[in-house]
Amino acid sequence: MQARLTGRNAAELRFRLYGLFAIGAAIATLGVLLFSIVGKGYTAFVQTEILLDVRFDAAAIGDLEDLEGEGRRAALQRADYGALLRESLREQFPDVEGRTAIRSLTALVSTGARAMLREKIADDPALLDRSVPLWLTADDEVDMLMKGQIARDVPESERRLSDVQLAWVDALEAEGRIRTVFNRTFLTAGDSREPELAGVWGALVGSFLTLAVALGVSFPIGVLTAVYLEEFAPKNRWTDLVEVNINNLAAVPSIVYGLLGLAVFLNILQLPRSAPLVGGLTLALMTLPTIIIAARSAILGVPPSIREAARGVGASPLQVVAHHVLPLALPGILTGTIIGMARALGETAPLLMVGMVAFIVDVPGSLTDAATVLPVQIFLWADSPERGFVEKVSGAILVLMTFLLLMNAGAIVMRQKFEKRW
Amino acid sequence: MLLAPSDSEAEVIVPEPSTEEFRPKMNATAVDVYYGDTHAVKKVDLPILEGDVTALIGPSGCGKSTLLRCFNRMNDAIAACRVEGEITLEGRSIFDAEIDVVELRARVGMVFQKPNPFPKSVYDNVAYGPRIHGIARKGPEMDAIVASSLERAGLWQEVKDRLQESGTALSGGQQQRLCIARAIAVDPEVILMDEPCSALDPIATAKIEELICELRGRFAIAIVTHNMQQAARVSQRTAFFHLGELVEYGRTEDIFTNPVQERTRDYITGRYG
Ligand SMILES: Nc1ncnc2c1ncn2[C@@H]1O[C@H](COP(=O)(O)OP(=O)(O)O)[C@@H](O)[C@H]1O
Numbered sequence: 001m002q003a004r005l006t007g008r009n010a011a012e013l014r015f016r017l018y019g020l021f022a023i024g025a026a027i028a029t030l031g032v033l034l035f036s037i038v039g040k041g042y043t044a045f046v047q048t049e050i051l052l053d054v055r056f057d058a059a060a061i062g063d064l065e066d067l068e069g070e071g072r073r074a075a076l077q078r079a080d081y082g083a084l085l086r087e088s089l090r091e092q093f094p095d096v097e098g099r100t101a102i103r104s105l106t107a108l109v110s111t112g113a114r115a116m117l118r119e120k121i122a123d124d125p126a127l128l129d130r131s132v133p134l135w136l137t138a139d140d141e142v143d144m145l146m147k148g149q150i151a152r153d154v155p156e157s158e159r160r161l162s163d164v165q166l167a168w169v170d171a172l173e174a175e176g177r178i179r180t181v182f183n184r185t186f187l188t189a190g191d192s193r194e195p196e197l198a199g200v201w202g203a204l205v206g207s208f209l210t211l212a213v214a215l216g217v218s219f220p221i222g223v224l225t226a227v228y229l230e231e232f233a234p235k236n237r238w239t240d241l242v243e244v245n246i247n248n249l250a251a252v253p254s255i256v257y258g259l260l261g262l263a264v265f266l267n268i269l270q271l272p273r274s275a276p277l278v279g280g281l282t283l284a285l286m287t288l289p290t291i292i293i294a295a296r297s298a299i300l301g302v303p304p305s306i307r308e309a310a311r312g313v314g315a316s317p318l319q320v321v322a323h324h325v326l327p328l329a330l331p332g333i334l335t336g337t338i339i340g341m342a343r344a345l346g347e348t349a350p351l352l353m354v355g356m357v358a359f360i361v362d363v364p365g366s367l368t369d370a371a372t373v374l375p376v377q378i379f380l381w382a383d384s385p386e387r388g389f390v391e392k393v394s395g396a397i398l399v400l401m402t403f404l405l406l407m408n409a410g411a412i413v414m415r416q417k418f419e420k421r422w
Numbered sequence: 423m424l425l426a427p428s429d430s431e432a433e434v435i436v437p438e439p440s441t442e443e444f445r446p447k448m449n450a451t452a453v454d455v456y457y458g459d460t461h462a463v464k465k466v467d468l469p470i471l472e473g474d475v476t477a478l479i480g481p482s483g484c485g486k487s488t489l490l491r492c493f494n495r496m497n498d499a500i501a502a503c504r505v506e507g508e509i510t511l512e513g514r515s516i517f518d519a520e521i522d523v524v525e526l527r528a529r530v531g532m533v534f535q536k537p538n539p540f541p542k543s544v545y546d547n548v549a550y551g552p553r554i555h556g557i558a559r560k561g562p563e564m565d566a567i568v569a570s571s572l573e574r575a576g577l578w579q580e581v582k583d584r585l586q587e588s589g590t591a592l593s594g595g596q597q598q599r600l601c602i603a604r605a606i607a608v609d610p611e612v613i614l615m616d617e618p619c620s621a622l623d624p625i626a627t628a629k630i631e632e633l634i635c636e637l638r639g640r641f642a643i644a645i646v647t648h649n650m651q652q653a654a655r656v657s658q659r660t661a662f663f664h665l666g667e668l669v670e671y672g673r674t675e676d677i678f679t680n681p682v683q684e685r686t687r688d689y690i691t692g693r694y695g
């Protein structure tokens with residue numbers, strides 16, 4: 001007896017240790033993951049800039065005084081901002097001569113700097129023929145150098161920046177003409193071929209629109225299906241069959257839904273390719289079984305005595321559901337919906353099938369614009385050769401996870417609100 | 423109106439003769455209830471008299487609840503349940519196509535075995551019925567109905583300061599009285615009670631019994647109970663069931679002091695049940 005008791009206690013202790021070990025391992029893995037992503041990703045949120053004295057040469061831009069509206073816009077569009085940049089850099093380094101040398105000098109500044117100059121002069125035509133100190137976005141190679149991603153001690157041929165370029169950067173830095181600032185572009189721009197000009201906003205909006213469609217379609221259909229199956233449908237072989245099929249659908253690989261979306265929405269219904277509308281509908285198909293199953297179990301969890309009570313005072317079946325069952329089941333339904341939406345947010349495979357894997361610079365403005373979503377954007381950047389995209393990948397992952405956290409927080413707040421009401 | 427003796431059982435009692443005033447508010451005639459293949463209620467004739475409390479007694483599983491639930495068609499929601507025979511409310515069949523089950527349940531209220539207030543405020547619990555039946559609108563009219571229903575259920579003094587608290591936060595006895603208030607808020611003609619005290623302590627039980635006595639006269643009440651003393655205390659009529667059959671029906675004092683049937687005598691003297 002005593003021996004068995006000791007054995008049992010020992011087994012219990014062992015079991016508890018296994019449990020602790022498992023939790024510890026899980027937390028450690030999560031910690032390492034977060035540490036590595038944040039460690040790599042935080043630099044995506046800062047950007048190197050170079051201070052240059054730019055002279056808005058009237059000869060290069062043209063006379064803006066007597067131009068209005070369209071003509072002025074065209075003139076601004078036409079102007080050679082590259083020349084302005086070249087001039088201001090040569091002013092900084094007067095002894096640089098020769099085409100190639102000048103080209104590698106201008107390569108220190110991002111190609112996006114030209115657009116910046118255009119906006120500047122468009123906003124304030126009074127700058128014409130004046131010299132203004134401007135902080136311009138540095139090229140991604142310079143950015144990488146400043147972030148310590150380019151080693152100086154490797155042979156020049158294996159380095160992305162040549163020895164002279166390094167010397168120029170050092171000279172600029174010595175003069176205090178290089179600084180690191182918060183990278184607004186990353187949070188406000190769409191995709192770009194240039195890492196320093198690429199941002200997650202386009203993908204974020206794409207994700208948001210896609211999820212909105214998915215939620216808007218799958219939530220009402222899913223909840224109504226669950227209500228019908230639980231509260232109204234007769235229990236017979238047909239409803240059993242439907243139930244089995246719904247459970248099976250929840251386990252179907254997501255790429256199959258992508259194929260379904262391709263066949264139905266693109267080929268048959270001729271909806272626009274690459275659009276959040278189609279992506280959202282496809283994800284809605286994928287999420288529906290999850291929501292139905294969650295909603296059914298939540299509805300099943302509402303005590304039958306509540307239904308009896310409502311029926312007993314003369315509530316119609318619809319009133320029983322709308323006034324009593326649904327409000328009580330809502331927290332559970334919301335939990336299931338959020339799980340489904342979180343899965344949809346991270347999904348790439350079905351979206352590949354409906355063309356949402358595309359290089360899209362513009363931020364989508366409507367449900368039918370071409371768009372991409374965050375996980376696809378991460379995949380695209382991870383696939384790019386430029387060193388500058390590595391940090392963008394981690395940065396975008398951070399944005400994705402923040403999105404997810406906000407979604408979950410919203411669900412928790414909503415759940416608590418509904419639970420308190422009852 | 424006279425109830426015909428059931429011919430399936432020769433010894434079945436003819437319900438009270440018409441010497442006294444005999445006013446059945448509801449009347450069940452030859453009611454059979456089946457759950458799939460289970461024959462739960464067998465050819466039962468039972469009147470529920472206006473202004474009286476009718477007690478349904480009998481051992482567990484004899485079909486008391488099943489029969490009670492027939493009176494406001496609560497069994498409709500059970501797919502396997504099949505009801506045969508006739509039940510009338512004021513002479514009209516409750517299975518009549520013209521009678522809406524929602525209206526029927528407004529006229530025939532129900533109190534359940536386990537107190538089942540809605541997980542809403544005390545006020546909303548009582549106001550729910552009047553609201554869905556359009557008896558009163560929000561505001562003073564509804565406030566008055568809630569107050570008078572709680573008053574009649576003997577709960578007003580205890581909850582008048584906590585109308586906005588959840589109904590589920592009350593004690594078991596208070597919850598059951600809240601359920602009674604909820605049932606009478608729609609001003610029904612009949613109240614069905616299925617063992618309303620079985621989940622309550624003796625003090626709460628006494629309060630409910632008192633309440634039933636007060637409500638008598640205003641409503642026709644049918645109460646299922648396991649408790650012999652309770653049946654004797656609160657009811658004027660008693661029906662004794664056994665294995666789905668109505669064994670004996672009569673005035674409560676007759677059933678308890680001078681039962682005709684052997685089985686009734688055995689049951690009320692505690693020989694089985
Ligand atoms: N929902 C149901 N489904 C199937 N059988 C039922 C159901 N409810 C009651 N029964 C059966 O009907 C018979 C009568 O039950 P009930 O009316 O609850 O008895 P009582 O209330 O007298 O204890 C019992 O044999 C019981 O098993």
Ligand SMILES: [Mg+2]
Nearest residue numbers: 486487488616
């Ligand atoms: Mg019962």
